[in-house]
Amino acid sequence: MAKAMLIDTTKCLFCNACSVECKQQNKVPLGKNIFLTQMMIREIGKFPKVKQFFIKRACNHCTEAACVDVCPTHALFHHKDGYVVLDQNRCNGCGYCSQFCPFQIPQLEIFDAFSGAAKSYKCTFCADRVAQGYETYCAAACPFGAITFGDREKLIVQGQRRVAELKNRGVAEARLYGEKELGGLHVLYILEQKPRYYGLPDNPQYPVIPKVLDVVKILGYAALGVTVVGLGVNWIIARRNIRAEESIEKKEEKPHE
Ligand code: SF4
Ligand code: SF4
Ligand code: SF4
Structure with missing residues (x-):
């Protein structure tokens, strides 16, 4: 069954x-401007009539996820419960996920300035923890019940239900964001105002992905294929060597005639 988080x-x-809590539990590098989730403040109006909005900014785990479609190494993929997982071991640091995400979420950490080697970072939906039947770390940490x-x-x-309640109290622009956007997000938001006031696109669009990326992706598949074939050949050669060594050992064990 599809899982999600509701941010009120x-x-x-x-x-x-x-x-x-997210940074600590997910061992996100400290001392660098890298976050899997980050709190943002947005303001509208002019002093003294200023209104502030708080929003938790992280991957929205889109159903129509451009990051999944452009990733040439298949480091990004959908979990069966709908959210988008990032396997950093497979990430080659190309940055396409960051470039094509309609919310500009994935961050690249360049860990070798000389070679430009980098890794992508984004919310993992605490996949290991969720798989064990627990809620995400951020939901567990929120003391005010803002993350469910x-x-x-x-x-x-x-x-x-909450939006209807807010509207009854006179919050005319109250809305639920994420139910239908990009095929349905796995992070839903209760907003009091138009999404743009929170830094969210009012109507997020799946990006136009250049055809050349299809070729890059095919090359990615080809590279994966070559790796699999290479591993297979290695295994066959290794087995042959082991058998050869075993037969030499057996011969050596035989008493001399
Ligand atoms: S918000 Fe961006 S990074 Fe997250 S699933 Fe959607 S496209 Fe991918
Ligand atoms: S789900 Fe996990 S990784 Fe994502 S923002 Fe919450 S704590 Fe961080
Ligand atoms: S823990 Fe809850 S109340 Fe605190 S910043 Fe995060 S969402 Fe807001």
């Missing part, structure tokens, strides 16, 4: 517990 921005107090983890369908109903 009306309950967030910008304490940053989610962001700190659970079944996507149930969270949509919960979000719609």
Whole structure:
């Protein structure tokens, strides 16, 4: 069953517990401007009539995920429960995910300035922890109940109920964001205003992906194929060598006639 997180921005107090817990538990490099989730403040109006909005900025785990489609090494892929996993061991640091994400989420960390070698970082949906039946670290850390983890369908109903409640209290622009956008996000937001005031695109669009990237992807498949064939050949040669050594050992064990 599809999983998701529901972020109720009306309950967030910008304490940053989610962001700190995420960074600590997911061993994100310290001392660098790399985050899997980051709190942002947006303001509208002019002093003294200023309104601030708080938003947790992270991967939205899109159903129509451009990052998955452009990644040439298949480091990004959908989990069966809908969210988008990043296997850093397969990431070659090309940066296409970052370039084509409609929310500009993945961050690249260049860890070797000489060669330009880099790795991509983005929210992992705490996949290992979720697989064990727990909620995400950020949801567990939020002291104000602003992040709820659970079944996507149930969270949509919960979000719609909360939006109706806000509208009844006079918040005319209240809305649920993420239910339909990009085929459905696996991070849903309760907003009090138009998405743009939170730094979210009002109507996020799947990007135009240049055809040349199809070729890059095919080359990626080819490279994967060559690797698999190479491993197979290695295995056959290794088996042959082991057998040859075993037969020499057996001969040596035989008593001399
Ligand atoms: S928000 Fe960006 S990085 Fe996350 S799944 Fe969507 S396209 Fe990929
Ligand atoms: S789901 Fe996990 S990786 Fe993603 S923002 Fe929350 S704590 Fe960080
Ligand atoms: S932990 Fe909760 S209240 Fe604190 S910043 Fe994160 S979402 Fe907001």
